[in-house]
Amino acid sequence: MPRPGHSQKLVCALATVALLLTSASPAFAGKELAGRWVLRITIPEAPGSTVTRTFNVTLDVSPRGASLHGRANMTDEAGRTVGAAWRQTGKSVSITYELPCPGDGPCGTLILQGKVKDGGILIKKGSVIVMWDTINDRNPALYDTSTGTFRGDRISE
Amino acid sequence: MRKYTKLVALGVIFFAVTISSIGSSTARSQTERSLAGEWIVTSKPINGQMASPKGVSLGFPDRDMIFEQQGDLRTGIVLREDVGANVHPLGVWRIDGDLFSSTFQLWCPDSNGPCGSIVMRGNFVNDDKIRGTMTAFFNLNDDNTPTGYDTWTFSFVGNRVGGGSN
Numbered sequence: 001m002p003r004p005g006h007s008q009k010l011v012c013a014l015a016t017v018a019l020l021l022t023s024a025s026p027a028f029a030g031k032e033l034a035g036r037w038v039l040r041i042t043i044p045e046a047p048g049s050t051v052t053r054t055f056n057v058t059l060d061v062s063p064r065g066a067s068l069h070g071r072a073n074m075t076d077e078a079g080r081t082v083g084a085a086w087r088q089t090g091k092s093v094s095i096t097y098e099l100p101c102p103g104d105g106p107c108g109t110l111i112l113q114g115k116v117k118d119g120g121i122l123i124k125k126g127s128v129i130v131m132w133d134t135i136n137d138r139n140p141a142l143y144d145t146s147t148g149t150f151r152g153d154r155i156s157e
Numbered sequence: 158m159r160k161y162t163k164l165v166a167l168g169v170i171f172f173a174v175t176i177s178s179i180g181s182s183t184a185r186s187q188t189e190r191s192l193a194g195e196w197i198v199t200s201k202p203i204n205g206q207m208a209s210p211k212g213v214s215l216g217f218p219d220r221d222m223i224f225e226q227q228g229d230l231r232t233g234i235v236l237r238e239d240v241g242a243n244v245h246p247l248g249v250w251r252i253d254g255d256l257f258s259s260t261f262q263l264w265c266p267d268s269n270g271p272c273g274s275i276v277m278r279g280n281f282v283n284d285d286k287i288r289g290t291m292t293a294f295f296n297l298n299d300d301n302t303p304t305g306y307d308t309w310t311f312s313f314v315g316n317r318v319g320g321g322s323n
């Protein structure tokens with residue numbers, strides 16, 4: 001049975017730890033991919049094309065909780081919404097999704113990689129891998145691939 | 158005159174068969190498959206490539222995958238009980254007739270090791286069987302690939318749990 005003085009010290013120590021944890025959490029959470037983002041993505045128009053297209057998508061990120069992965073919804077400028085999956089280690093984030101393809105152009109899969117900066121509100125100079133639907137036996141991916149860039153700005157929490 | 162009648166008859170038959178085959182092909186393409194459900198996916202190396210050019214491998218375990226669809230939201234999850242009860246890599250998918258594409262994030266608990274993403278491309282053999290290739294893009298630089306990332310491919314076959322192909 002601890003003495004009253006000892007007990008007071010213990011309570012004080014626990015309160016300090018709790019305070020530190022509470023104040024530390026928002027700082028950590030601030031760098032986590034969270035909230036609503038606008039991603040500005042630039043990729044080639046088609047496999048092998050040197051002409052690029054730039055488009056915006058809105059990313060609504062679902063919290064991942066204790067998991068290494070999280071889900072998100074990706075909405076394009078035409079209002080089409082598809083799912084996305086993301087993971088994050090430190091500041092480095094990776095987001096994958098399938099392009100919503102209305103059938104009037106080449107389709108593919110996008111892998112976006114970048115670093116969440118400025119306290120969790122900016123992804124600058126992110127890179128994009130596009131894996132198109134067209135088979136290419138000479139490509140190590142077995143399909144045509146392209147690269148692109150993206151930038152992300154958080155617009156709300 | 159009889160020759161002419163035969164020619165016309167042959168023409169009519171040819172036209173009818175052509176129209177009929179176009180009709181059935183259109184009907185087939187309108188019956189879209191769905192990945193929704195649970196699948197056991199078995200993968201194997203292509204041309205003996207057991208690992209990526211940079212030496213990364215995922216092994217070739219059977220993967221228990223569950224795909225779901227709610228409207229246009231098509232999601233996927235891999236149950237990796239062989240690794241841990243809470244190991245659930247997440248992904249998404251889309252479909253176009255018999256062809257499908259899916260992408261998943263790799264599960265990387267070791268933040269110091271390489272990680273990456275998977276893209277599955279395949280087709281339906283029938284409603285309960287799929288096959289195709291998986292491409293892994295690891296976050297390791299590789300100047301020999303068009304993307305600049307270490308890239309590894311392997312093939313897979315999937316059977317729907319409870320389906321007729323098991």
